[in-house]
Amino acid sequence: MRNKDSKFKRRSHEAATFLKRFFTHPGRIGSVAPSSKFLAHAILSQVDWANAKNIAELGAGTGVFTRDIVKLARADANILVFEIDVSLRRLIKEEHPEHKGLKLYSDAQKLGEAMRENNIENFDYIISSLPFTVLPHDMSENILNAVNKTLSAKGRFIAYQYSRIMKHTLQEKFSDIKSQYVLLNIPPAFVFNCARGASRTGSY
Numbered sequence: 001m002r003n004k005d006s007k008f009k010r011r012s013h014e015a016a017t018f019l020k021r022f023f024t025h026p027g028r029i030g031s032v033a034p035s036s037k038f039l040a041h042a043i044l045s046q047v048d049w050a051n052a053k054n055i056a057e058l059g060a061g062t063g064v065f066t067r068d069i070v071k072l073a074r075a076d077a078n079i080l081v082f083e084i085d086v087s088l089r090r091l092i093k094e095e096h097p098e099h100k101g102l103k104l105y106s107d108a109q110k111l112g113e114a115m116r117e118n119n120i121e122n123f124d125y126i127i128s129s130l131p132f133t134v135l136p137h138d139m140s141e142n143i144l145n146a147v148n149k150t151l152s153a154k155g156r157f158i159a160y161q162y163s164r165i166m167k168h169t170l171q172e173k174f175s176d177i178k179s180q181y182v183l184l185n186i187p188p189a190f191v192f193n194c195a196r197g198a199s200r201t202g203s204y
Ligand SMILES: C[S@@+](CC[C@H](N)C(=O)[O-])C[C@H]1O[C@@H](n2cnc3c(N)ncnc32)[C@H](O)[C@@H]1O
Pocket: 028, 029, 030, 031, 033, 034, 035, 058, 059, 060, 061, 062, 063, 064, 065, 082, 083, 084, 085, 088, 106, 107, 108, 109, 129, 130, 131, 135, 139
């Protein structure tokens, strides 16, 4: 019972922090509430956890996916988590103070640098919650190019969006794109699962 209470308190605190951050930076946060467990499941069930050694999470927010990634990942996995908002990053740090494989970074544009800093050759999975349609165009371009360059040949980039606006851009940059619609989320979301593209231009 006490466990349930503290979980509820934690979730309420997270939801309140997230909403506050949305009012401060609407164009960066991109949504009013953390993702649902249904969206988390739709995304994370697409990962082959037994073979996922190097994982990046972009736009972690309050850490709704991070929490499950940490539980599902191999003990020796490298988990590089990017969250630009310092208050949200702090929440994640507080929740996983001791996890050795989990490293927190700010801007997802630094994906390549963080990868090299950790002596990682490439990523098996890059999981993104970034609101590409509302981020500055250059920032979105830099991040998508970095994703394309840092993903392994068999790696997958799994990203959700609240509209299909990004589909064309994803088709230009990536290959073998599969999509799925998740209704049970506020707002409902499209999940895109992509392999890296043939043309891997741009810096990272
Ligand atoms: C829609 S929220 C998703 C949060 C969480 N993953 C979820 O699904 O509930 C997007 C998050 O991306 C973060 N973000 C925006 N631009 C970023 C960037 N360049 N690098 C890292 N995080 C960024 C925002 O601060 C926000 O927390």
